[in-house]
Amino acid sequence: MNKKITNPFVSIFILSIILGAVACKKADIKFGQEFLDNDITQIFKVDSFAVDLSTVYLDSFVTSAKGTVLLGGYKDPAFGTVKTSSYFELIPPSYADVYVGTILDSVCLILKPSGNFYGDSTLPINVTVSELADSIYLPENYYSFYNNASFNAKPTPIVSSDIVVRPKSNAPINLKLPNAFGDKFLDKLKVNTDIDLKTSAAFLRYFKGMKISSNTNSKMIVGCSDDVVMRLYYKTPSALEEHKYIDFTLTNKLHQFNNISVDRSGTVLGSKNFGPTSTATREISSTATGNVAYMQASTNSLV
Secondary structure, eight states: OOOOOOOHHHHHHHHHHHHHHHHTOOOOOOOOSSSOOTTSOOOOOOOOOOOOOEEEEOSOOBOTTSSEEEEEEEEETTTEEEEEEEEEOOBOOSOOSOOTTOEEEEEEEEEOEEEEEEEOTTSOEEEEEEEBSSOOOOOTTOOSOBTTOOOOBOSSOSEEEEEOOOTTSOOOEEEEEOHHHHHHHHHHHTOTTOGGGSSHHHHHHHSOOEEEEOOTTOOEEEEEESOOEEEEEEEOOSSSOOEEEEEEEOOOGGGOEEEEEEEOTTSTTOOTTSSTTOSSOSEEEGGGTTSOOOOBGGGTEEO
16 A cells, blocks of 8 residues: 655655755766776876066155164165165253353264164265254154155254274264364253253254265165264363263154165166156066066165
8 A cells, every 4th residue: 555745844855865865976087097096096286387576666665763773875786876864853861050160072973883784894984964954843644754755954064974884893883073063062051041951842943953964985884773872071170070971862763764865877777667767667577677676675676
């Protein structure tokens, strides 16, 4: 006696089993038996591709508040002539009524090499120190200074000299400044009513900051920490003559930045299609540079 299945759920269950059995069946792929054991066959797909490299020039990059003061410059056959200049502000310590009658011994700018450098460390580099004519300020809607930023300095530098720097020696760089330059600060410290020393803002209106640059004779760039100090050495006129000093220090690290300029004229990267003055693309294929791509962050060149 045949019975009909009248329960619809049972019908659906049986149909699902049938469909599942059909859906789970895999197609057989025959690779042949002569060289392959189909029980352990693995399939690998091999392809090839070509590498296309380019050198890309970045318009600008942030250099403020990086903790680095750059000195010097160099000329590289690939990257071109690179020049650096660093800008920063200095402020005096809190006023103390101890300078009346003191006499200036000397004044110098002290920088501490970080150990990083590029170029020939056996040759001297030029260091030119100038007083800023403009106050350092960030334009509206800007929060950092870039490598192309600059501020006007007074036309006559405070000092310009060629010095030998041993970047790996950890010895500080002492740039001697003219005594006449230091006297004007010590004279102000002798007067307790001098308005330029009342606040840091007042002093920065009087002395807007410094710029350190280099001429084209330099063959090395040296990195220094941003712990820049202008030190005034002085002595007291008493019978027991004492030699002391006072430091003007960098405090606003956001206003310390480096300008880095690159002239690629006459180099492989000086193509008309590459560089800051180009109206075309700022990318040059390695096919145009002898199948070589160039990368150096300090000159805005990336691969």
